[in-house]
Amino acid sequence: MKTLGVYLTELLATYGVDTVFGIPGVHTVELYRGLADSPIRHITARHEQSLGFMADGYARVSGKPGVCLVISGPGLTNTLTAMGQAYADSVPMLVISGVNALGKQGSGNGYLHELPDQQALASQVCAFSHSLTRAEELPQVLARAFAVFDGARPRPVHIEIPLDLMSAPADHLPLPAQPPRLQRAAAAESELALAAQQLRSARRPLLLAGGGATAAADDITRLAELLDAPVVMTINARGVLPAGHPLALSCTPSLAAARALIEGSDVVLAIGTELGPTDYDMYADGGFTLPGRLIRIDIDPQQLFRNRAADLPLLGDAAASVAALCRLLAEHRGQREGEARAAQVRAGFANRLDTQSRDDLALLHQLRDALPQARWVGDSTRLVYAGNLGFDALAPRQWFNASVGFGALGYGLPAAIGAALAAPQQPVICLAGDGGFQFTVAELGSAVENALPLIVLLLNNRCYGEIRLAMQAAEVTPLGVDLYTPDFVALARSYGWHAEQASGNAAIVAALQAAAQRSGPSLIEIPAPLPGL
Structure with missing residues (x-):
């Protein structure tokens, strides 16, 4: 018997999906039944927020929707931040989650991962959220999702599948060789x-x-x-x-x-x-x-x-x-x-830039010229802020970050992983700061598992620097912004990365060029003074 979980994998493949991001759980086991034997690769993250950011970076570079498989309850709530970022930036993302079995949803009885209304939460950060009540609904709902991705403003779509429906029979459901797709038209x-x-x-x-x-x-x-x-x-x-x-x-x-x-x-x-x-x-x-x-x-x-x-x-x-x-x-x-x-x-x-931004932009352009094919994926950090003021990219989709719009911290590393998965022939440079990097630092392991050509430039000033400066400007005593940071070089090496420190533009450029010649990921830590002193 073909289950709905197996049918879902087959149907996604007909839409051209070649990658899904997920963390298997007891509430999604049935969705994985057909995945190992399919043409779709599975990328495992360490946290659902990260897998959503990976899907975001993958979608921006590939032009295809980033697809996520998450468990009910905390799996979905952890993904909501990434969905919010994708919603704000018009990024196509398909989030497929489990939900408690029909008749057990929102009961208040305390079933595992139960929420009063999981769909209502997701609906705030997606084009639409649909909860299946019959296996026969899935083809139409997936067609609606791709209609959003292809023909409307692309944004996340959420589909939740009750646990009992995941294993429902699906032999009778049609599987088109190639589903009809929308073509966008010009204005009148x-x-x-x-x-x-x-x-x-x-x-x-x-x-x-x-x-x-x-x-x-x-x-x-x-x-x-x-x-x-x-x-x-x-x-x-x-x-x-x-x-x-x-x-x-x-x-x-x-x-x-x-x-x-x-x-x-x-x-x-x-x-x-x-x-x-x-x-x-x-x-x-x-x-x-x-x-x-x-x-x-x-x-x-x-x-x-x-x-x-x-x-x-x-x-x-x-x-x-x-x-x-x-x-x-x-x-x-x-x-x-x-x-x-x-x-x-x-x-x-150029005349209106402050000295720090001017120096940071000069470094970024030196690095761009040293590695012109690279994509730049950023978190909220000083180098990104300078680049947002005036980084001159060589091609579209070579510069993107999460410092504006929804502005989610922790975006840089996982989104860079997604970008590298979408186009592994091109190097990806992740710009991160020590604060935001620690949000999703565990994804160092995901990069090693996939042998990605990823380079992290990590600016370490041991604090949330921009917030520290904002507090000082407002005459508020800085509180909660100075951070204990680990030995990032040793931490990255423990995950199997090449890692080193570099100070000064010439040394940073040289380290970047050397990293681009390696087959695996590299981290270059840039020590920086505490801001505002």
């Missing part, structure tokens, strides 16, 4: 024609690219060149225009030079960006304004009217819509002032 032709007309007549056009624009990188570059328009890239859009392109602005729109450019632009095209405060008003000073005409492209109809409402909303896929605009504007040539406008912003941005 009439609206695109109007947008092209407004962009054609603009004297000072500007493009704003967000995380939803990464799949449209080549066409955005072409459109920028046709319009002679600078392109401001948010954190998740870095590399949409490559480093060195004269129209590329890899600097936060929260700083004065970028804001002046935005305010002085007569027509702004915003592509796949929320225009949200963690990108456009990170210092919470309320100084972001966009007085020019705003055209927005977004797959989410509500997002077109959040923050700054669009004057011309274009509902559709970013890649398809920008490609259509390129065709409509193929003969257009802009005012030839765009490069000078962008250069002025870059000069103004």
Whole structure:
């Protein structure tokens, strides 16, 4: 007899799923029955929050949904933080959990892992949460999940399967050779024609690219060149225009030079960006304004009217819509002032950086040039904050982190593991601080198990440095921020990593280049002074 657990594995494979992240438990044993003999590999984490972050990093790099298998109760609640991060950053994630058997859910009788309403918890951080009541529901529910991933704003989906249904007969359920999938469409032709007309007549056009624009990188570059328009890239859009392109602005729109450019632009095209405060008003000073005409492209109809409402909303896929605009504007040539406008912003941005951020950015760019194919995955730490201000990535999806939006600590290491699993031919650099690193440090073992080409740059100042500085700035005596930290080099070595300390830019660059030549993971600890002293 084929059980529903075996059928689930087979059905996932028809959707192209090749990797799942999980920690087996007594409430998911039946979901594992067919997994060992399937084409799907299983990656074991040390904690469910970590496996969710792994799925997030895997999804951002591969373009496929990250799939998680978790037990009921604490397995799901531990995963909720990672689901919240993926929800905030529009990352596709499929979380499949167990739940108590039908008739025993929310009883209050104290069954193992029982919650009053597990589905209600999950529903706050996903596009939808569905609890199966019959085995026959599974094909339709999974089709709905992939409809979200393929055709809507990608976000987590949660499916919970009661324990008794996991072992239910499933021989009668259909298994398509290839399930039908949605193809995203461009915005309406009439609206695109109007947008092209407004962009054609603009004297000072500007493009704003967000995380939803990464799949449209080549066409955005072409459109920028046709319009002679600078392109401001948010954190998740870095590399949409490559480093060195004269129209590329890899600097936060929260700083004065970028804001002046935005305010002085007569027509702004915003592509796949929320225009949200963690990108456009990170210092919470309320100084972001966009007085020019705003055209927005977004797959989410509500997002077109959040923050700054669009004057011309274009509902559709970013890649398809920008490609259509390129065709409509193929003969257009802009005012030839765009490069000078962008250069002025870059000069103004550099002049406003504090010394520490300027030094950190210089190091990051040295490291980028030493290892240009690497992806950079970050936690909340000083080097990441500097990079978010102005790291110039060479390609899309080469720079992402969890320091904005939902802002979950502990993201860096497991997300970097997921990124390395998605593209093992490219090195992955994880930027972490000693505080956040200890949230998920046990995943050092997961990296060794999978022999990943992963390099951790660990900045160790023995505290939650940014919070310490914030306390001092507010004239609050620092409390709870100074940390006991282990010997990270010895700890990493005990897990089978190569590990060393390096101080000074030249030594750090040399250590990075040496690490890139090794087959397994490496940790480079960078000692740093206690901030604020």
